[in-house]
Amino acid sequence: MKLCVFCSAxxxxxxxxxxxxxxxxxxxxxxxxxxxxxxxxxxLMHSVSKACKEAGGQVIGVVPRKIEEMGKLSPWLDVHIPTEDLTDRKELMMVQSDAFIVLPGGIGTLDELFTVVAAATLNYHQKPIILWNMNGFWNSLIACLDDLEAKGMMRNSWHTYIKTATTLDEVAAALF
Structure with a gap:
């Protein structure tokens, strides 16, 4: 599988x-x-790509032009897919990937998460989306999603689209 990882830089x-x-x-x-x-x-972007590459895996980077202009391109890429901006990047990451794993991150990670979840709610894809709640990092987001659901702001339970995991074993199980 091609596992898309959204996470902090x-x-x-x-x-x-x-x-x-x-x-x-x-x-x-x-x-x-x-x-x-x-x-x-x-x-974390560097961490996941380096670990995968060093273990003999393939690393695919979908990289906005601004990251390259800043000289921040990962040295661990096997495949480099340049994009014009973040919107193109998210679109290509969705197309290139079989599943999405969301690690701790900030605004960009939340943007990526909600883009792929919104696409799933409209049946643009049915790929697994896994929120890895490392050490309780996403507890407040989970509480927010529960609150939105309780207030009737979602057509379906958010659990329909997002699986949660607290360990790597749970992440692996949620992929299938």
Whole structure:
């Protein structure tokens, strides 16, 4: 499978997130999966791509022009797919991927998550979307989604589209 990973490109975050992300990249390669990601050379993006590549896996970077202009292109890419902007990047990542795994991240990660979930609600795809709640990172988002659902703001339960996981084993099980 081509596993799209949405995650932070920041360095100053919990070291546990780096360890768990590294384990995901290694697991993906060892199980014959490729990693599709945003192509940045820092943070969890760097961790997952490096671990996958070092374990013999394929790494596919879908990279906006601005990241390249900033000199932030990952050195771990097997396939480099340049894009004009973030909208193109999300579209190509959706097309290139068989499943989506959402790791800790900020505004960009939330944008990517909600783009693929919104597409799923309209049946543009039926690919697994897994929110990896590392060390409770996504607890407040999960509470927000539960609140929106309780207030009738969703046609279906958000669990219809998003699976949650707290361990790598749960992530792996949610892919199938």
């Amino acid at each position: 920041n360095q100053q975050i919990d070291p546990l997130f780096f360890e768990m992300t590294h384990a995901l990249g290694r697991w993906a390669a060892e199980n014959g999966h490729s990693i599709v990601f945003g192509g940045h050379d820092a943070g």
